[in-house]
Structure formats: C-alpha cells, structure tokens
Amino acid sequence: MIQQEKGICSSCGLCSVRQWPAEESLQSCVFRNGWIGELEQSVFGRRRDLSDEVETRLGITLERFTGQLKRPIDGAQWSGIITAMASKAFEEGLVEGVVTLHRSPEQHFFSVPVLATTSAQIHDSRGNKPVLSPVLRSLGEAYEKGLRKIMVIGAACHIHALRDFRERAPYLREMELYTIGIPCVDNIERSRWNWTLERISASPKTARHMEFMADFRIHIRHTDGSVEKVPFFSLPELLSDPGIFPQACMCCFDYLNTLSDITVGYLAARFVPGEERQWVLVRTPKGKALLGLIEDDLFRYPESGAWDSSSFVKRNAGSLIESMKDTGRSFSSDPKIPLWIGNLISGLLSIIGPKGIGFARYSVDFHSIRHYYYVKYRAPHMLDTLVPEHVKVILGQYGLPL
Secondary structure, three states: OOOOOOOOOOOOOHHHOOOOOHHHHHOOOHHHHOOOHHHHHHHHOOOOOOOOHHHHHHOOOOEEEEEEEOOOOOOOOOOOHHHHHHHHHHHOOOOOEEEEEEEOOOOOOOEEEEEEOOHHHHHOOOOOOOEOOOHHHHHHHHHHOOOOEEEEEEOHHHHHHHHHHHHHOOOOOOOEEEEEEOOOOOOEOHHHHHHHHHOOOOOHHHEEEEEEOOOOEEEEEEOOOOEEEEEHHHOEHHHHOHHHOOHHHHOOOOOOOOOOOEEEEOOOOOOOOOOOOEEEEEOOHHHHHHHHHHHHHEEEEOOOOOOOOHHHHHHHHHHHHHHOOOOOOOOOOOEOOOHHHHHHHHHHHHHHOOOOHHHHHHHHHHHHHHHHHHHHHHOHHHHHHHOOHHHHHHHHHOOOOO
C-alpha cells in the first residue's frame, strides 16, 4: 500500500515557497483536493460535457490543430512552440516573467526552477526534463519582486495547485496569470533516473532527448544527432513495474493538462520522420492570445487519424489491470522480447495501430485505466478524492468495474 504517513507528492514546489506559510500552500495540494473538480467550472465557466467522447478525454477546447514552427528552435524537444510563445509574450510585454525550468548543470535531464526575466533566460528553458520538478518554487520570487504579469509553464500537477492556490490564498490574486500546459505522465524519480536510462539506452551518457513516440518506440536523441529507437516491447520487464514510477505520477488523472490556457504536446500530431510536429489545444481566450503571438511563425495542419482506438485498449485492459495489483512479484531485468521482434511488432502497429487523434485517445484511455486501478488496489481510501468523473465515464465505456 502507498505510505500515507509520507503522503503522495509530485514535488510541484508550491509548499517550498518561503514568501508565505507552507501550511497555506499545502491546502492547494492536488493529492488533497483531487483532480479537475470545481476548478474546471472556475476556469471555463462550465464542466466538460461527459456525453461528448472527445471532450470527456481532451477537456474543454476552443481550437485544436497540429503544427510546427517554420524555423524550429535548436535544442527544443520538438520545434519549440512553447519556448516561442513564452519568448514572444515577454518581448511584447504580455508578461514580466516566466516561471519555468532550466537544466541542472550536473545532469542534463534534471531541472532547476527559475523565474526567467530576460529573453535569454526564457530561451534557456527549452527542452524536456522528464523528472519530478518543483516549478512553482519560483512563484515566491515573482511575488517578492512585485511582478504583476507572469506566465507559468508546467505539468498538470503544477497548474492544478496554481489554480487552486490563486483562488484560496490572496498572494497571487492581483497577478495577471498565463499558463502553458505540458501533457505529462510517467516521470521518473531523480534517484532512479540513471538506473532507468541505463536500462533503456545503449548509450545513456550521450542521451539528450527522450520521448515515447507514436510508432511504439522510445526515441532517444544523442549528442552526435543520431536517434536511437527502442521498441516498447523490447524493454526489460522490470520497467513495467508500476513501483518504479513516482506515486504522484501513477495517481495523476489529468494527462492532457486540461486546466491550462493552452496545452502543447505531441500525442495527436501525425508522426512524420524528419518533421517536429506538435499538438496544440487552445483552451481559453488567454491561450488564444498566446497562440496569436506566433501565428505567423507556424505551419498548421488539421488533426488526422481515426478517433476510435478502443479495440487496441480493450486488447490489453485485462493484463494492465492485473499488473496494478500490489502482489510483491519480482520483475525480470531481461528484455521482454528480442529487439528484432520488438521492431517487427512496432513496425506492424505503426501501420495498423492508432494514429494521430486516435493515438491520443489510446494514450488517455490507457493511462486512465492504469491509474484508476493503481489507486483502487494500492490506495483505495483515496479513490473518491482523486478520481474525477470523466475517468469513471471512460471506464464505463469499456465495461470495466469501478
């Protein structure tokens, strides 16, 4: 069972702010208040329509499309849409500072929270840092400096805590706030990052970018520009152990960061080798204003792919649910299947499997099921607190028991 005396923590950084009492920050913890809930009503003026299959999964949106910058930003995880929006917002005076992350000088994939107040500092925030990160710690600095207009770039746990805290406590209410959300799941504990990367990559020390891609492979970009592609199916079995992931990530029910002004990821973007297409979900008028800053710098493409990917979810739902039980079983360090067979399977699924918007649906449904049963089996007393209504609707559509 989850150790409740320690508590579930995503290290969002809010309770480490010293400019106000930590007790006030803790009241806004998403693992105390649950996911989505009344905050959706507060942000959008309504709750998502649970009779709409798309909105149930993707959240409330004004506009969705895929695209990429005409001139990609070097060193960005993708083409750099988030970095470009943040930079333009600062240069145009829309914000005075950006609460974001820089890379740790000691470890390329680790992060350091920062309040970026120059164009150079914003540019230095580009790129993914796939570990738990205390982004919100820099809110204290913004408050102390008296900034009136700020942007926060973060994962769902950051945006949830931020939205709640702004309503609950007085410190940020006078700030004009813009939020860019990053879809996020399966981060790694910092203490286990090197251990995990060594079991994925043949050259962990040269790895610089890593992403789980729509061709059912992990793409790892190295210092020499080469891209290593590892089929999901050829990873060591022990990387399937839910216990290797942070409890906070396994208890997350907002994969697509649905309380942000604009969400930018890759899930529904058509996978085109040699391109860096991203998926953009504009959620609020503020998100539309941010997009407008870089509109002329974008190539735009409509969403593509078949929406219904339920058969691929159903195929693995039973074994997925079973794997969430805390059985104390041991996992092998050997690959599940040889690399060449894994590549054959990945290649086949790239042809017949879900693509584009269907891959996004597959990912949302897969993680909704996985996380629901993780909580059910490992922290059942937290089900009512953590699980939002849309997750129960998704499970119901698959005929899965609550």
